[in-house]
Amino acid sequence: MSNLHRVLITGASSGIGAALAHELASRGAHLWLCARRGERLEALASELERRWPGAGRPRARVQALDVRDLAALRAFIEFADADSGGLDAIVANAGVGRAEHAARLEWAAIEEVLAVNVLGAFATLHTGLRCFLARGRGTLCGISSLASLGGYPTSGAYSASKAALAAFLETLRMDLAGSGIRVVDVQPGFVVSEMTQGPDAHPVARRRRMVASAEAARRIADALERGPAVCTFPWQESLPLRALRRGPRWLWRLVLGWAARWIKG
Numbered sequence: 001m002s003n004l005h006r007v008l009i010t011g012a013s014s015g016i017g018a019a020l021a022h023e024l025a026s027r028g029a030h031l032w033l034c035a036r037r038g039e040r041l042e043a044l045a046s047e048l049e050r051r052w053p054g055a056g057r058p059r060a061r062v063q064a065l066d067v068r069d070l071a072a073l074r075a076f077i078e079f080a081d082a083d084s085g086g087l088d089a090i091v092a093n094a095g096v097g098r099a100e101h102a103a104r105l106e107w108a109a110i111e112e113v114l115a116v117n118v119l120g121a122f123a124t125l126h127t128g129l130r131c132f133l134a135r136g137r138g139t140l141c142g143i144s145s146l147a148s149l150g151g152y153p154t155s156g157a158y159s160a161s162k163a164a165l166a167a168f169l170e171t172l173r174m175d176l177a178g179s180g181i182r183v184v185d186v187q188p189g190f191v192v193s194e195m196t197q198g199p200d201a202h203p204v205a206r207r208r209r210m211v212a213s214a215e216a217a218r219r220i221a222d223a224l225e226r227g228p229a230v231c232t233f234p235w236q237e238s239l240p241l242r243a244l245r246r247g248p249r250w251l252w253r254l255v256l257g258w259a260a261r262w263i264k265g
Contacts, residue, residue, distance in 0.1 A: 002029065004028075006084040006086065007024050007029050007091065007224070008080045008089070009031065011035050012035050012044065013040035016188070016213055017035065017094070026052060030054060032080035033060055034064070035065075035094065041064060044062070045059070045062050063076045070120070073120065073127070074127045077124065078131065089139040090138070091141045091143065092142045092165075095117050096112060096117065099155060102156055113157040114157065114161055117161035121142055125142060137181065140169075140172060140181065140182070142165050142166075144166040144185055144187050145162040146187050146232065146238055148162035149244075150163075150245060165185075169184075182227040184223050184230075186220050186231045187232045191211045219231060
C-alpha cells in the first residue's frame with residue numbers, strides 16, 4: 001500500500017514531471033501539478049482522470065505558473081496543502097539547462113538557469129517545509145542531477161545550480177533529523193525529455209542511450225515511498241562518476257575534459 005496519497009509536483013507538463021504524475025496516479029495518489037504550459041497541464045489532468053478516475057475528487061488539480069514567480073509558486077503550494085488536507089510529498093522538479101561553451105554563454109541563460117533551478121527549487125522546498133513542520137511529517141524531494149557531483153564541460157551554470165540544490169537538500173536532511181520530515185535528493189543521469197533531446201541538449205545526450213522517462217518516474221516514486229537520502233540512476237553513469245568524485249579533482253577534470261574532446265569528435 002502506497003503512503004503517497006497527496007503529492008505536489010512542479011515542472012509537471014512534460015518529461016520527468018509528467019511521467020511521475022502518471023506513475024503516482026497509478027499508485028492511487030491525488031496530485032497538484034504546476035508548470036508554465038497550462039494547456040499541457042490541462043491535457044495531462046484529463047488523461048490522468050481517464051486512466052485513473054479520482055473516485056469523488058479530481059485525480060489532479062493544475063495551475064499554470066512559472067517557478068521564477070516566487071510569490072505565485074508559494075501561494076500555489078500553500079493552496080495545495082490546504083486543499084488536500086495536508087500534502088504527503090512535494091517534488092521540486094522544474095528545471096532548465098542548456099549545453100553551451102563558457103566563451104559563448106550569455107548572461108541571460110545563466111540567470112534563467114539559476115532562477116529556475118536554484119531559487120525556484122529552494123522556494124518550493126522552503127514553502128513545503130513550512131507546511132510540513134506544522135504537523136511533523138512529509139517528504140521533501142528535489143530532482144538534482146549527477147551533474148551536481150562536479151563541473152561538466154559546456155554545462156557550468158547547470159552543474160552549479162544542481163550542486164547548490166544537492167547541498168541544500170543535504171543540509172535540510174541534517175537539520176530535520178528526527179522531525180518526521182524526510183528529505184530525498186534524486187540524482188538522475190540523462191533521462192529522455194525535451195531538455196535532453198532539443199537543440200540545446202548536452203552533446204553526451206546525443207551519443208548515448210538515455211533512461212526512459214517512465215523508468216525514471218518509477219525509480220523516483222519508489223524513492224518517495226522509501227525515503228532514502230539519495231537516489232541515483234542509472235548505475236552505468238552514477239558508479240563511475242561517484243568513483244571519480246572521490247578521487248583527486250585533477251582526475252575529474254582530466255577525464256571529463258577528455259570526454260568533452262571525444263564528444264566533439
